[in-house]
Amino acid sequence: MGTGTKLLLEVGPLAVFFAAYHWWKDTPLTLFGAEYQGVMVATLMFIPAILASLAASWVLTRTLPRMAVVTAVVVVIFGGLTLALNDETFIKMKPTIVNGLFALGLAIGLAQGRSYLKYLMGEALPLSDEGWMIFTRRWCVFFLFMGALNELVWRTTSTDFWVNFRTFSGVPLTFAFMATQWPMLRRHGLDG
DSSP: HHHHHHHHHHHHHHHHHHHHHHHSSSSEEEEEEEEEHHHHHHHHHHHHOOOOOOOOHHHHOOOOOOHHHHHHHHHHHHHHHHHHTOHHHHHHHHHHHHHHHHHHHHHHHHTOOHHHHHHHHTOOOOOOHOOOOOOOHHHHOOOOOOOHHHHHHHHHHHHHHHHHHHHHHHHHHHHHHHHHHHHHHHHHHHHH
16 A cells, blocks of 8 residues: 555545534534534544545455554444434543553553564564663553643543644644654664
C-alpha cells in the first residue's frame, strides 16, 4: 500500500468527522425519528468512516494495523456512548483514551525490558536495541503529552475550537515530534 493511500486511510475518517461537524453544526439532521447536530452528526459519521478505513486496509493488505484497530475499538465504544447518552463528552475523551492506551502499552513493554515499537516497526527502522528503547520511551512521553493536551483543550475551549484542534493538530505535532527524533535515529542505526 502506498504512502498516500495509507495517509488517506488514517486521516480520512477524521476529515469526515470535521466536515460533518461543520456541515451540521447549526442545522439538525433527522435520522430514525431523532434529530442530531454538530458533534453528534460527526460522531454518527465517524464510526462508519473509521470502520470503512479498517475494511479498506484489510482489502488492500490483508492485515489490520494494530494501532488503527485499537483506535477503531475506542471510537466505536466512546462514539456509541456519545450517541446513546447524547453527551459529546465521550467522543471528546476518545483521543485522551487512545493516547493513554498507547502510552500504557509502550510502558508495559518498557517495564519488561522490551520495545513494542520494535515489534511494530522493526522492519522499517533498523535501530540498535538501545535506540529502540530510547525511541519507545520518547513515544510513550509523546502519547502522554498528546492525551494531556487533548484534555486541556476540550475542557477549556469551545467545541468549535476542539474540533478544529483535533483535525489539524495531530499530524503536524507528530511530524514535529518525529523531526526532533532524527538525530537519535541517525545515532542509533538509521544510517548504519
